[in-house]
Amino acid sequence: xxxxxxxxxxxxxxxxxxxxxxxxxxxxxxxxxxxxxxxxxxxxxxxxxxxxxxxxxxxxxxxxxxxxxxxxxxxxxxxxxxxxxxxxxxxxxxxxxxxxxxxxxxxxxxxxxxxxxxxxxxxxxxxxxxxxxxxxxxxxxxxxxxxxxxxxxxxxxxxxxxxxxxxxxxxxxxxxxxxxxxxxxxxxxxxxxxxxxxxxxxxxxxxxxxxxxxxxxxxxxxxxxxxxxxxxxxxxxxxxxxxxxxxxxxxxxxxxxx
DNA sequence: ATGGTCGGCAACCGA
Numbered sequence: 001x002x003x004x005x006x007x008x009x010x011x012x013x014x015x016x017x018x019x020x021x022x023x024x025x026x027x028x029x030x031x032x033x034x035x036x037x038x039x040x041x042x043x044x045x046x047x048x049x050x051x052x053x054x055x056x057x058x059x060x061x062x063x064x065x066x067x068x069x070x071x072x073x074x075x076x077x078x079x080x081x082x083x084x085x086x087x088x089x090x091x092x093x094x095x096x097x098x099x100x101x102x103x104x105x106x107x108x109x110x111x112x113x114x115x116x117x118x119x120x121x122x123x124x125x126x127x128x129x130x131x132x133x134x135x136x137x138x139x140x141x142x143x144x145x146x147x148x149x150x151x152x153x154x155x156x157x158x159x160x161x162x163x164x165x166x167x168x169x170x171x172x173x174x175x176x177x178x179x180x181x182x183x184x185x186x187x188x189x190x191x192x193x194x195x196x197x198x199x200x201x202x203x204x205x206x207x208x209x210x211x212x213x214x215x216x217x218x219x220x221x222x223x224x225x226x227x228x229x230x231x232x233x234x235x236x237x238x239x240x241x242x243x244x245x246x247x248x249x250x251x252x253x254x255x256x257x258x
Numbered sequence: 259a260t261g262g263t264c265g266g267c268a269a270c271c272g273a
Contacts, residue, residue: 009273010265034273036266061266062273107273115272147273201273203262245264 001258002027004251005102005143005217007199011035011066015046017237017247022050025235027251028070028258029095031143032056033104035064042066059088065144067102071095071258080125089122096258098225099134103144108165116165119147123174127181134222136182142220143250145199148175150185153194154215166216184226186219186252187234196234198248208238208246219252228255 057078058064073093080090108119152158161167197213232252
């Protein structure tokens with residue numbers, strides 16, 4: 001079973017790249033974040049025609065998540081909260097007997113701001129929901145853009161980023177709490193070395209070539225699944241003249257079938 | 259050096 005995640009920064013703008021990648025790599029599941037499209041504008045048939053039924057929950061302009069799967073997804077639920085309107089950052093479903101959670105954690109802007117407090121609250125509420133609904137002894141996969149780098153080896157300038165958004169102790173403490181509940185960082189399991197990133201700020205010229213990145217996207221799995229993970233890798237497409245953004249798929253293969 | 263550039267969408271907001 002091949003499992004992947006991608007922050008799209010607009011699924012519409014990235015559609016050709018996603019289609020090409022799906023056709024070549026044929027993952028069983030691909031979690032998307034920052035789709036930036038309302039549900040009525042999501043070109044679901046493009047994926048369905050490739051043999052990928054999918055689920056999605058979006059909103060105008062911002063956020064949005066989608067889970068593309070070659071296995072039909074059941075028990076679909078969108079939203080971290082119940083009974084209130086919220087940003088489109090959470091979708092979960094079950095592929096066979098395996099629950100899949102796709103998240104886009106708030107970016108947080110800067111420590112000390114309302115947006116940062118919202119990020120911490122959202123992470124806290126995500127942990128509460130997982131503690132309530134799932135069991136670390138049972139299969140569970142969580143993937144997405146967490147907008148948090150866990151360790152100094154996960155950013156290119158740990159000294160410079162000390163206390164900054166995305167590398168702040170309060171965010172890292174919550175990520176640790178999530179992992180300590182019973183989730184394994186699958187890429188880290190296979191690659192203990194630092195310097196492997198999933199995000200490069202596109203405001204920094206040639207950040208990818210200059211290795212000025214962050215590892216803020218994760219595939220997390222409970223122990224029963226993590227022990228079946230065979231490999232993990234980061235598949236990065238560097239920008240070109242006709243393709244102005246870098247794109248980074250995080251992928252893992254598991255010895256299991258749905 | 260304290261900037262820069264994307265995408266959405268129609269002015270700037272968010273990353």
